[in-house]
Amino acid sequence: MERNQQEEVRALQDTIYVLGGKWKLPIINSICNGNNRFREIERSIPGITTRMLSRELKDMEMNHLIKRTADKDAAVQVLYESTDYCKSFGPIIMEMIKWGKEHRKMITGK
Amino acid sequence: MERNQQEEVRALQDTIYVLGGKWKLPIINSICNGNNRFREIERSIPGITTRMLSRELKDMEMNHLIKRTADKDAAVQVLYESTDYCKSFGPIIMEMIKWGKEHRKMITGK
DNA sequence: CAGGATCCTGTAGGATACTG
């Protein structure tokens, strides 16, 4: 139980580290929702700037959270896809969305 | 589906806002795990400083995430408790711990 | 034990304009 708890804090902190910042989760969510073009993702996330999106996407590509493909001859030249690794955040995101909705209900006065 | 997705991003962003930073989640977790004294909480969270813990605790008390009670005559003079509101983060935390554990398994090479 | 006071710094993130 002692040991166990230490392990859990560490796991929690690891996750927080990977998901750090305001944007990674919304981006993951957006891509998993089927948005796969830059502007599309951008428009789907209120408040994000092209600069932040650009940076995060690169970062996430490096960490194999997403896959970027550029094909000069394709109709859609650049596209982003989520990897399986990325999808492993699904449950976390779902819980957070759930929480956010309930929370808003409370604030808005039910 | 359009409408719906907008609502979900917003919910997600709300949650991220509330839980922002490195420490809130670990603190909530610690308190929910039964730690209720300042130093106890502090020791249970690797890397946190007294300054950050102090700040976050105040903040979380203001936002009714935790309850602080000080009683000069009690054996334990100050103690922190989690509110029901606080406990509503349980599922998120569980999922994050789960993810963190799996992740470490992967990194450590299974 | 439960914090407060100070000092300091990096960097996450914003604003805006520009390019092929």
Added chain:
DNA sequence: CAGTATCCTACAGGATCCTG
């Protein structure tokens, strides 16, 4: 459309020491 390039700043967070 898919980004880059600059410039800028607040503030999260660290380090350290102090107090009742």
